[in-house]
Amino acid sequence: MIPLELYILLASTMFTIGLYGLFTQKNGVKLMMCIELLLNSANINLVAFSAYQPNVNGQVFALFSIALAAAEAGVGFAILIALYRLYGTIDLDNINAMRW
């Protein structure tokens, strides 16, 4: 059986990559992808802990989380499409109507 530490390592690697992307990327779609990475790293943790501590609660929560991520992606992309129609770009540096 693969040791638990490796799962945690994988999850934290994914989380860090996602975070890095969030900090550096300007493209809206890329940001959405990074957010998916963050969510899924958490899912990996949930599933791994659930498998090592015989209890299905974690896996159920992972399912919820995936459903939530799908809804979030739907809303997020809809916003991005609307933004593109309005501004002709999805480069977030150019979209700053909600600043002071």
Place this chain on the structure above:
Amino acid sequence: MYADYAYLIVALPVLAFLLCLFVGWHLPRGGGFLTVLATFAGLILSLGIFSEIYPDKIIHQSMPWFANFNVGILIDPLALVMLLMVTFVVTLIHIYANGYMNGDPGAARYFAEAALFTASMLGLIFADNLLQLFIFWELVGLCSYLLIGFWYRKPSAAAAAKKAFLTTRVGDVLFLAGIILLYNNLANLNLALKPGEYLLQFPVIYANLAQIAPDQLTLIALGLLGGAVGKSGQFPLHVWLPDAMEGPTTVSAMIHAATMVTAGVYLVARMFPLFYAAPHGLTVVAAVGAFTALFAATMGLTSFDIKRVLAFSTVSQLGFMMAGLGVGAAVGTLAVGVSIFHLIGHSFFKALLFLCAGSVIHAVNTNDMREMGGVGKYMRWTMYTMLIGSLSLAGFPLFTGYFSKDEIILIAYEYGTLINFLPYIFLVLAAVLTAIYTFRMWFSVFTGKERSDYGKHESPWVMLGPLVILAVFALGFGYVAQDDFYSYLDSNFGHYDLDFVELGVIGGHALEGHVAPAAEGEQGAAAAEGAAGEGEAGAEEGPGEPWYIQILPIIVAIGGILTAAFFYWDKVKKFDPSQVTGDKDPIRKLLLKGYYQHEIMTGWFAETVVYGTALICNTIDIKLVDGWLNWLSALVLGFAQHVRKVQTGIVQNYVTALVLGVVVLVVVITLAKEVGLV
């Protein structure tokens, strides 16, 4: 049996008010018949109660309300005669209003407000405690405001309504202060109240008056008098009454005859033991009343507006009633009987006079007597009913006003022999003027030549009917009721646990001879009858009254009428008024201008003193109060101008802040765990 339904006397007009208010405009004539029916039912109930409790019982029902207060119904002789008078006169006025207001687009609103007005006045009369009385008192004030401003699109009517409301408010504040002071004093006595007894109930007040300090009693009496002065239009708060003519004539009749202005006199009569016990309390009442009687009568002499003449006459007659109560210092509770008798009689003939004036105005379409003249040729019924009212007001022998007003003058003489002649002199002069201005009005409206082209027709019978009924009462009431009335009202305070001799000692009236009969009245009907006998003896065949004093009021009335005839009746006219007093005459100008009250109160007092004070307050308000607040908000705004820069609109900045925040939280919590804080 009727007593169990006493509450309906108020509840039915309230019901009529609600019905007229919400569905009135679907009903014929604005639902006026509902108001008439409700008031008429009140009259029937009052008559039923009268038949049950006359002559020696009272009704007292009460239930707890909140804290130390209760709601209750107290019908004693004083309240009973008021109930009968108000329901009777107001029923007739409502019937008349059905004709008078016919076709007015606001008729439903009129009848709703009139019903509420009636309900408030009736509630005021049979309240068993001061707080309840005060609440209805304020409702009466509110309704008078609504009704005086009934034609609210007319600026003068709106102004008059405001004036009435604000002027009476001055008195009401004093009244409330008096109530609070009385409550405090009673609470400080730490009385052992039986279940069902409350501090502000009249029987409790009466029973414990003697224990309150005399100087406090005087303060309380002055506060209550302030309320009465405002409501009953006594000097110096009388200014609203003549202006109250702006409402429909039926409203004037209600306010002046039955419902509103009598409330002040009723209050003083209701609290008579308190005024009696308060040193100088009744002296002030007598002074205010006598002065107002003369003061208003002089202004009635020169006014050209028929309704204003009647209004000044109301102020003057209310002065008579107040003075009648005030001279009670000399004659004891007899004063209540005499004064309330004049109140009742006055309400009959004043309602009659107002409704007659309304009938004339309805036909002629003007209030100005200079444009009338010779109306009698076309309005026979109105002319003769108004003649009866005028004779009654002037105090012509055997008419109602003769019995009531002259009785007040006689007891004022008695007061004079014992204490001070000033009220007597003022009242006699006022009586002369009353006769003169009344007949000046009657002659210039109904006799002579037509001075303008006006509508020449008699009013419909729905208006004339009430006139005839009221005329019968103005003619015969005094003669029929006189004997029993005094004795019945004299027994009023005998139903309560109070001793006028003791109160008289506190108040400084050591006149047991006149006071004792009322105190004996406690023993019931027989004693009350006895008291009546003595009371009449004191008033009519008193040893201190020579024959010339007794017939003086008759001479005064007839003399006044003849004087008016010489000036204003074309058949016997001997003088032209303008020869005696020209337009330049300073006294005439002074009277016509109403002693420059308007100039002094509005011109000088309001515009200089009040406006100046308001200006200073305004400056302080803007510079200091607002200034401080504005400075504070400017500070916050300026700070926010800098802080808002954080909102960059760049997603990465937000993410950074979020992650940094989480990191800081994690670090802090970890450190706290290390140190052992958590």
